[in-house]
Amino acid sequence: MKRLILLSVSMFMLTTGLVQAQEQLLDKVVAIVNNDVITQSQVDELTNKVLRNAQGAEQELPPQDELQQQVMDRLILESLQLQLADRLGIRISDSQLENTIDNIIAGENKSREEFLNDLTQQGISYNQFREDIRTEIVLGEVGRSQVQRRVNVSEQEIDALMKLIEEQDKGTVRYHVGHILLRISSDEQATQQLAESLVKQLKDGENFNQLAMTHSQGPKALEGGDWGWMTIEEMPTLFAGVVRNQHQGSVMGPIRTDSGLHIIMVLDAEGLQKVETLEVNARHILIKPSIILSDKKAQSLLSEFRQQLILGEVTFEELARQYSEDPGSAVRGGELGWSDPSVFVPAFRDTATRLEVGELSQPFRSTFGWHLMEVLDKRTTDTTNKASKNRAYQMIFNRKFNEETQSWQEELREEAYVEILDGDA
CATH class of the missing domain: 3.10.50.40 (Chitinase A; domain 3)
Structure with a gap:
């Protein structure tokens, strides 16, 4: 009997060891990138994503070794950028992330339930989708922060291009x-x-x-x-x-x-x-989180403002003049005037584009802080000649x-x- 027990224990330990070894093999480290590592599971995940996209586009793929080399190059570059973002303190809050996802769903003209069902059919969990979007936002932020300051556009270059545009049809x-x-x-x-x-x-x-x-x-x-x-x-x-x-x-x-x-x-x-461009005339109230005012309280304050506006207890102009921390628009009751939405930061741009005329947004987060926006009007204008310098x-x-x-x-x-x-x- 004692021998049978020892044999059973030995078999259990052997089986457990094999399972652990398999788990380690599935997520082994395949590359070291400065202070970070890339695992096999990351390579597999991105490879599967590329496979899904290629299948959806009915596109053939290169041989597996060449595909994985390209995947590895992409992961190395992403790792380097994410490490830099971490050193720079670039963070994306959950509220900012959810607002971006809401804009993505709205852009697809689908309900949240329909969108989530589509993800499930593609074998993508919502949590994974959220983190992928978070990563994309961080990569965009760190790229802009590092590259934008390296770009200089002179008045001479602008004038030369304007003359070229004027000469063309x-x-x-x-x-x-x-x-x-x-x-x-x-x-x-x-x-x-x-x-x-x-x-x-x-x-x-x-x-x-x-x-x-x-x-x-x-x-x-x-x-x-x-x-x-x-x-x-x-x-x-x-x-x-x-x-x-x-x-x-x-x-x-x-x-x-x-x-x-x-x-x-x-x-x-x-x-x-x-060339026609959609222009939006919108107004907003900006509340910036601080040591005194937390991110959550800033959002809550704008939610209160929204409810007051819906009930007609106060006007947008009054709230903007009293509370908005955007000095340029606050003195005008929050009004920004006619603008091409593309000049705004992504969260602001997407919200301004998505809202209908007269619609009041939910509080949303941008890199500047929390906003409450109302679209006053929209129009399509011929921008072939207008604002040619900006273009x-x-x-x-x-x-x-x-x-x-x-x-x-x-x-x-x-x-x-x-x-x-x-x-x-």
Whole structure:
């Protein structure tokens, strides 16, 4: 009997040890990035996400080892940016996160229940979705904080672009651009031959997104090299120099720069005869949390204001003049005047766009604090000539921001300690 008990205990310990070993194997460390680590489960999670997206778009994927290398590159870059965000003290509160999610759901024209059902059908838990959105917001904040200050737009640049716009027709041409980047390897000839082969395949009708996902080492590799729709002025300088006046299906390259060999393709092109912009006339009350006023109390105070407004106990102007901490609009009863929503921070922009005329928002959080907003009116205006200076500035800024973002990310990687551990990842 004693021998049977000892045998049972031994088998239990052996089984437990195997289970623990399997669990450790499932979440083993596959890379060290400064003070952080990347685990196999993170690689698997992002890989599965890419697989789901590719399946939904009916897009083929590169071989597993190449896909995982691109996934690893993305995770390393995200880790470096998140570590920097932590050092800078960038935090996203739950209330700010929920407000962003509400705007996402509203943009899908679905109820919360329908949206959650869609997530479930895709095999995504709501908690995971929340954290993914939180990460995206943090990455956006840290990127803006580091890159924006590196971008300078001179008056001379703005004036030159304004003159160019004036010389052109009111319409503009937009290009849907694809990009493949091949880093120069130790075997330069092999890299050159691969680039020339890719150009030939593209001209012969091969799928651009598939080739980009398989071979590109550029920032949009996981998106199939898709940079989306851009005007010439919004493009990185490299793109603009070769894309202008090119038609759908045109393939340019390989073009050699310090970054490597570039292949650029015009996936589509369209001419816009008129540029129209939605403008919103809104008013708001801003309450900034402080040592004295907590985040929760600031939100609660605006909820009280909202209830008073609904009951007609007070006017918006009175509340804004007395309580709003936005001095520029407080003196006007909170009114901001006609504005393109894109000039606002994301949370404010999304709320202003989503609200109907006369609708009062729930309290929502932005990087400035807590807001209560009412949309007074909306209109669509021809902005081809109006506010041309602001438009020229934004075009130049976007181009430089994209260029500086890539440079900043490359510098971040070069200055980091990154060790890829042996394994299957």
